[in-house]
Amino acid sequence: RGSAGAKDIPFNRPGSLTRVYAVASGKGGVGKSSVTVNLAAAMAASGLRVGIVDADVHGFSIPGLLGITQPPTRVDEMILPPVAYGIKTISIGMFVAGNAPVAWRGPMLHRALEQFLTDVYFGDLDVLFLDLPPGTGDIAISVAQLLPQSEILVVTTPQAAAADVAERAGSVASQTGQSVAGVIENMSWLQLPTGERMELFGSGGGDIVAKRLSEALGKDIPLLGSIPLDVDLRTGGDSGAPVVLSEAALVEGSAGAELRRIA
Numbered sequence: 140r141g142s143a144g145a146k147d148i149p150f151n152r153p154g155s156l157t158r159v160y161a162v163a164s165g166k167g168g169v170g171k172s173s174v175t176v177n178l179a180a181a182m183a184a185s186g187l188r189v190g191i192v193d194a195d196v197h198g199f200s201i202p203g204l205l206g207i208t209q210p211p212t213r214v215d216e217m218i219l220p221p222v223a224y225g226i227k228t229i230s231i232g233m234f235v236a237g238n239a240p241v242a243w244r245g246p247m248l249h250r251a252l253e254q255f256l257t258d259v260y261f262g263d264l265d266v267l268f269l270d271l272p273p274g275t276g277d278i279a280i281s282v283a284q285l286l287p288q289s290e291i292l293v294v295t296t297p298q299a300a301a302a303d304v305a306e307r308a309g310s311v312a313s314q315t316g317q318s319v320a321g322v323i324e325n326m327s328w329l330q331l332p333t334g335e336r337m338e339l340f341g342s343g344g345g346d347i348v349a350k351r352l353s354e355a356l357g358k359d360i361p362l363l364g365s366i367p368l369d370v371d372l373r374t375g376g377d378s379g380a381p382v383v384l385s386e387a388a389l390v391e392g393s394a395g396a397e398l399r400r401i402a
């Protein structure tokens with residue numbers, strides 16, 4: 140079970156032009172979901188048709204980051220995803236009551252993801268993001284099976300320890316045959332009022348992950364960008380209004396500006 144094509148996933152149909160990015164990190168809290176929604180919002184604002192599948196079933200946060208409170212609607216056998224900022228979004232968080240903790244096992248997660256990909260009506264998309272749970276767990280393998288053409292985007296912090304686990308998350312690709320689109324370093328520095336950059340979490344993690352993955356995969360894996368710590372990114376997330384769409388993103392060197400550039 141679970142092999143691509145076992146069920147009809149529209150993104151796997153011959154001729155599908157959707158680029159699928161599976162956003163991965165070694166550990167939680169590095170900003171994977173924040174990066175996902177901001178890249179998606181910037182792309183949607185530029186006119187692309189964008190969707191997000193929140194596959195981070197244990198720590199789903201995408202609906203909150205996009206300010207989505209309305210549930211999906213059902214039409215016959217299909218589920219219509221809510222849309223926010225032009226992004227069609229589905230999340231396990233929309234199917235559990237309140238903030239009930241999700242304690243699902245691997246096969247159930249696989250089934251949930253498969254159902255999201257087959258029963259949710261996304262229509263034609265230019266880009267689909269999958270927000271993966273941290274680590275190299277069952278769901279990453281499921282994604283590789285269900286969407287073999289998906290490309291992995293690795294998010295890490297500059298810290299060496301974070302880089303190690305992020306590299307492991309990325310190197311799943313060599314086992315699954317997926318490609319790695321690149322590495323994004325988050326929380327890279329804090330801009331001080333004096334103009335200096337304070338490297339709160341050290342430096343070099345993104346570079347290290349990109350270099351090691353390049354060696355492991357035998358091809359050049361780019362560091363796509365480095366995003367500073369930025370209060371506006373955090374408050375935008377808390378209020379469900381992605382920073383890339385705000386005036387804060389017009390400030391050169393801000394997190395919003397860098398995320399827009401990467402998108």
Ligand code: ADP
Pocket residue numbers: 164166167168169170171172173174198200325326366367368369370372373374376377394
């Ligand atoms: P993950 O998906 O990796 O668990 P989140 O995207 O949920 O991480 O981010 C964890 C927390 O850190 C959130 O409160 C988010 O607002 C905050 N955060 C993430 N990136 C930044 C940043 N560059 N600057 C400030 N806060 C950030």
